[in-house]
Amino acid sequence: xxxxxxxxxxxxxxxxxxxxxxxxxxxxxxxxxxDFPAIVSNPFIRVPWxxxxxxxxPYQSPLAGRPIVAYSFTLNFAISKLAPWSYRLTNLxxxxxxxxxxxMILNHALRGLAWNRK
Numbered sequence: 313x314x315x316x317x318x319x320x321x322x323x324x325x326x327x328x329x330x331x332x333x334x335x336x337x338x339x340x341x342x343x344x345x346x347d348f349p350a351i352v353s354n355p356f357i358r359v360p361w362x363x364x365x366x367x368x369x370p371y372q373s374p375l376a377g378r379p380i381v382a383y384s385f386t387l388n389f390a391i392s393k394l395a396p397w398s399y400r401l402t403n404l405x406x407x408x409x410x411x412x413x414x415x416m417i418l419n420h421a422l423r424g425l426a427w428n429r430k
Contacts, residue, residue: 320419327411331404339400346374351399356382357389 343352350373351357359365366386369375375382384402392398 320415324412324415327415328408331408331411335400335404339397341396343396347399350374351385351389352394354385357386360386360390 349370354369354373354375356365356368356370356375363383367379367383369378369382375385385399388398388402
């Protein structure tokens with residue numbers, strides 16, 4: 313059981329290293345496409361309190377109707393203002409968390425599949 317746990321940690325560490333190696337060269341690239349209306353020209357991300365203000369977005373903004381994304385941009389603005397590195401680091405963290413979740417789901421599903429074959 314312990315070796316399976318260590319194996320999963322090594323798998324996730326390998327995924328994290330590969331993802332970081334891919335993302336690191338791009339951490340300081342300028343904003344593109346929908347980043348301008350979502351981040352640069354969005355006045356709502358500049359106000360973290362009250363919380364409902366930070367979770368708001370202008371109508372027809374890429375963040376409209378997405379309060380968690382809007383508030384994560386608000387927190388990123390509080391950390392680095394308009395510097396792209398914190399937004400990209402948050403993006404990397406979200407993608408790594410999703411990789412971990414998918415890895416756990418697949419391990420659980422495939423373990424059940426192998427058990428049913430015996």
